[in-house]
Every structure is written in C-alpha cells, then in structure tokens.
Amino acid sequence: xxxxxxxxxxxxxxxxxxxxxxxxxxxxIEILAALTPRYDIERFGIQLKxxxxxxxxxxxxxxxxxxxxxxxxxxYEQMPEPKFIVAVGTCACSGGVFKGCYSVEGGIDxxxxxxxxxxxxxxxxxxxxxxxxxxxxxxxxxxxxxxAQPILIGEGEPNE
Amino acid sequence: xxVQWTLLYMFVFPGFLFLIAYSMICEWVDRKxxxxxxxxxxxxxxxxxxxxxKLLSKEEIIPDAADKVMFRLLPIFAIAAVLTAFLYLxxxxxxxxxxxxxxxxxxxxxxxIPTLTFFLAGWNSTSLFSALGSVRNLTQLFSYEVPLLLSxxxxxxxxxxxxxxxxxxxxxxxxxxxxxxxxxxxxxLVAVQGKLERVPFDIPDAETEIVAGSFTEFGGRLLGLFxxxxxxxxxxxxxxxxxxFLGGSFGLHPVLGFIIFVVKTLFIVCILTLFKTVMARxxxxxxxxxxxxxxxxxxxxxxxxxxLVKAYxx
Numbered sequence: 001x002x003x004x005x006x007x008x009x010x011x012x013x014x015x016x017x018x019x020x021x022x023x024x025x026x027x028x029i030e031i032l033a034a035l036t037p038r039y040d041i042e043r044f045g046i047q048l049k050x051x052x053x054x055x056x057x058x059x060x061x062x063x064x065x066x067x068x069x070x071x072x073x074x075x076y077e078q079m080p081e082p083k084f085i086v087a088v089g090t091c092a093c094s095g096g097v098f099k100g101c102y103s104v105e106g107g108i109d110x111x112x113x114x115x116x117x118x119x120x121x122x123x124x125x126x127x128x129x130x131x132x133x134x135x136x137x138x139x140x141x142x143x144x145x146x147x148a149q150p151i152l153i154g155e156g157e158p159n160e
Numbered sequence: 161x162x163v164q165w166t167l168l169y170m171f172v173f174p175g176f177l178f179l180i181a182y183s184m185i186c187e188w189v190d191r192k193x194x195x196x197x198x199x200x201x202x203x204x205x206x207x208x209x210x211x212x213x214k215l216l217s218k219e220e221i222i223p224d225a226a227d228k229v230m231f232r233l234l235p236i237f238a239i240a241a242v243l244t245a246f247l248y249l250x251x252x253x254x255x256x257x258x259x260x261x262x263x264x265x266x267x268x269x270x271x272x273i274p275t276l277t278f279f280l281a282g283w284n285s286t287s288l289f290s291a292l293g294s295v296r297n298l299t300q301l302f303s304y305e306v307p308l309l310l311s312x313x314x315x316x317x318x319x320x321x322x323x324x325x326x327x328x329x330x331x332x333x334x335x336x337x338x339x340x341x342x343x344x345x346x347x348x349l350v351a352v353q354g355k356l357e358r359v360p361f362d363i364p365d366a367e368t369e370i371v372a373g374s375f376t377e378f379g380g381r382l383l384g385l386f387x388x389x390x391x392x393x394x395x396x397x398x399x400x401x402x403x404x405f406l407g408g409s410f411g412l413h414p415v416l417g418f419i420i421f422v423v424k425t426l427f428i429v430c431i432l433t434l435f436k437t438v439m440a441r442x443x444x445x446x447x448x449x450x451x452x453x454x455x456x457x458x459x460x461x462x463x464x465x466x467x468l469v470k471a472y473x474x
Binding site: 005006008009010012013037040042043045049050051053054056078079080081082 | 191195198199200201202203204206207209210211212213214217218219220221289367371372375376377378379380383
C-alpha cells in the first residue's frame with residue numbers, strides 16, 4: 001500500500017535537471033523549448049530544478065566528452081536515489097557523429113546507466129516529452145516492458 | 161479546556177493536519193492560477209501531495225562538512241514555529257484557540273523564525289550558493305520586516321489592542337473602519353511577498369543566479385519539510401492578514417465563519433499569485449531602496465491617518 005503510494009507519487013512528480021554533456025546546443029534549445037508554457041509539462045508534474053539534489057531525472061544532451069566525464073559522474077552521484085537518466089538526442093544515445101573523436105568518450109551509457117534514449121538531431125520537444133512520459137509509464141508498470149530493453153521513440157534503434 | 165480537546169485543536173483542527181491539507185490546497189491554487197495566467201493547463205489537484213510524498217521517499221544526503229544534527233533539525237524548527245503561530249490566529253470566530261494580550265507581536269516574531277532557519281540551513285550546508293542565498297535571506301529580512309510591522313501596527317492602534325483576536329472583535333463592532341486601513345493592507349501585501357520569498361522579491365532563491373539559494377544542498381525528506389514550511393507560512397500569513405485587515409470571519413456561525421475564512425485566505429493567495437505573474441525579480445539593492453524609501457513611509461502615513469481617525473471619530 002505504502003509502496004504503491006510512493007510509486008504513484010514518484011510517477012506524478014518527476015523533477016528534471018538539464019545537463020549539457022558536450023552537445024552542440026541544438027538539443028539544449030529543444031529541451032528548453034519543451035519546458036516553455038507552450039508545451040506545459042507541469043501537467044505531468046514535471047518541474048525544472050537547478051540543482052541535482054532536488055532532481056529525479058537528468059536530461060543529458062550531447063556526447064560525453066573526456067573533460068565532462070568526471071563532472072557528469074559527480075552530478076550523478078550528487079542526486080539522491082531513486083534517479084533516472086534520459087539521453088536526449090542521437091549524440092547522447094550513441095555518440096552520434098562524434099563517435100571515435102579523440103576528445104569524446106561516447107554516449108551517456110558509456111559513463112552512467114541510462115533509463116531512456118530519445119534519438120533525433122535535435123530531438124524535438126514533442127519527442128522529449130513523449131520519451132519522459134514513456135519512462136514514467138515504465139516506472140509505473142514495469143511488468144509491461146521487457147527487462148533491460150531501452151525505450152525507443154520513433155523508428156529504428158539507436159546506433160550501437 | 162480539557163486535555164483531549166487541546167490535543168484535538170493542536171493536531172487535527174485547526175492545527176497540524178488541517179493546516180497541512182489546507183496549505184497543500186493553497187499551493188495548488190497558487191500553481192494552477194499561475195499556469196492559467198500563462199495560458200497553460202497547469203498541474204492536477206494532487207500535485208503538491210505527490211511532490212511531498214515523493215520527496216519524503218527519496219534518499220537523504222547530508223554534506224560531509226555540514227553539522228548533521230542541525231541539518232536535520234532546521235526544517236522541523238521552521239514547521240514548528242509556523243504551526244505555533246497558527247494557534248494564535250482566529251479561524252472560525254473572532255477568538256483564537258489561544259490568545260493573550262500582545263499575541264500579534266508573538267505571531268510576527270514566530271513568523272521570522274522560518275527565515276532564520278533558512279539562513280542557518282544555507283549557512284550550514286557549506287556550499288557557496290547556499291551561503292550566498294542565506295546572506296540574501298538576512299539582507300531581505302531587514303528590508304521587509306519594518307514596513308510589515310508598521311503596517312500591522314495600524315489596525316492594532318485603531319483597535320487599541322495588541323491581540324489579534326481583539327482586533328478582529330473590534331472590527332466586528334466597527335466594520336466601517338476597515339476602509340481606513342486600505343493603504344496599510346496594500347503595504348502589508350507587498351511586504352509579505354518579501355517574507356514568503358515570492359517572485360518580485362525571490363532574490364534569496366533566484367534559480368537563474370544562485371541555483372536554489374539556501375536549499376541548494378537539501379534533498380529528499382529535508383527539502384520536502386522545508387517546502388511544507390514555506391507553504392504553511394503562506395497560509396499563516398494569509399490568515400494573519402485576513403484577521404488583521406479584513407476583519408477575520410466576522411464572528412459568524414462556525415460553519416459560515418469557516419467558509420469566510422477560506423474565501424478570504426484564498427483571496428489573498430490569489431492576489432499573491434497575481435503579483436507573481438505580472439512581476440519580474442528585482443535586484444537586492446532595488447528592493448532595499450523600495451522598502452525603505454517608499455513602503456516604510458507609506459506605512460507611517462497609514463499610522464498617522466489611524467491616529468487622526470482615532471482622535472476624531474472614536
């Protein structure tokens with residue numbers, strides 16, 4: 001009963017932190033667009049928080065560069081459990097066109113565990129909202145999803 | 161008054177449980193109205209509850225350098241001070257559950273305790289952002305506190321008593337005198353924005369500048385309790401203003417009086433939301449200048465008017 005209540009609360013009030021791990025800013029602009037009154041994500045209880053201590057979900061955009069890797073891990077560790085990472089944009093999913101670049105580590109999942117992948121270059125606000133809502137559905141009803149399978153939005157899988 | 165009634169008053173109605181439920185409703189009204197003003201749909205009615213339960217269920221992280229006992233106790237201090245203040249406010253009739261001569265001053269100072277705990281919380285978290293936020297907290301305290309107290313003085317002077325219940329009872333007898341205090345009411349409304357750290361004066365937790373102010377290092381349960389304290393403070397302040405400036409619940413039948421209480425506090429919350437929607441954040445020195453140069457003198461003019469009214473019409 002209490003577990004159910006906690007899960008309900010968790011699904012109804014995800015607070016997000018926006019973290020740029022080395023994106024070209026296109027995905028960041030789309031994330032900011034998704035947070036505007038036009039898309040009104042407060043309907044789902046989503047609020048943008050400025051500090052990882054308050055957040056439940058990190059929206060990471062961009063490939064993880066070698067320089068930001070330590071900072072990303074640090075931000076991840078500063079978040080209280082339970083926490084979820086959403087990779088926004090193709091680069092965040094897999095490294096994208098920057099894969100193999102001398103300064104780039106790869107996708108977000110090479111550094112920290114990722115809960116949802118939202119491909120797109122850049123991912124549109126609708127796709128970001130859809131991705132986050134699908135993540136929430138998965139937290140709500142985990143039995144409907146197969147284990148260890150990333151949630152895919154749109155056609156095809158992200159590049160491995 | 162026997163023990164079980166005292167406990168009932170303190171913990172169920174109008175104390176702890178009722179106040180928490182009502183403050184959540186007020187937060188929802190605030191957020192929903194804010195959303196509607198921006199042409200959005202806004203959060204569903206259970207949003208504050210969901211936020212609160214979620215925060216309670218999260219992991220508690222305390223920085224190594226912080227004083228652990230202090231860090232845990234401060235939110236509880238904030239909530240306790242606000243809840244105590246509420247016991248001295250009249251709700252469904254002109255009499256508060258506990259009232260004595262001079263409870264206006266006691267309530268006023270109980271309401272400064274949350275601000276002090278915010279300061280200590282920021283100071284204790286040993287983070288740069290928190291320290292900045294807490295210093296701003298205190299600076300802001302010095303600018304809004306004086307106009308607020310001066311404006312609360314007006315009705316007290318008119319009624320000739322320092323007790324909130326006494327002021328309510330006085331305006332029940334002479335409701336026409338409520339009109340005299342309209343300037344003081346406006347001053348108090350503006351000063352209260354500073355107390356509640358709402359938008360024109362949300363300098364201490366300006367998220368575009370200093371992350372989350374004093375609460376930067378707070379997460380999970382402790383943050384939830386601090387948010388609850390802020391919500392409770394809003395309700396208590398709205399009740400205080402309605403009792404002092406709007407004549408409380410006019411001493412009507414309990415149920416009707418309670419409805420009037422709800423209507424009046426929600427009215428004040430709506431005004432606060434309107435301020436939040438139409439204003440942008442001011443700078444610290446702008447706020448100091450505004451409060452000392454304009455608000456405090458206006459409150460003094462209100463006092464002068466009240467003295468004249470008292471001399472010639474009473």
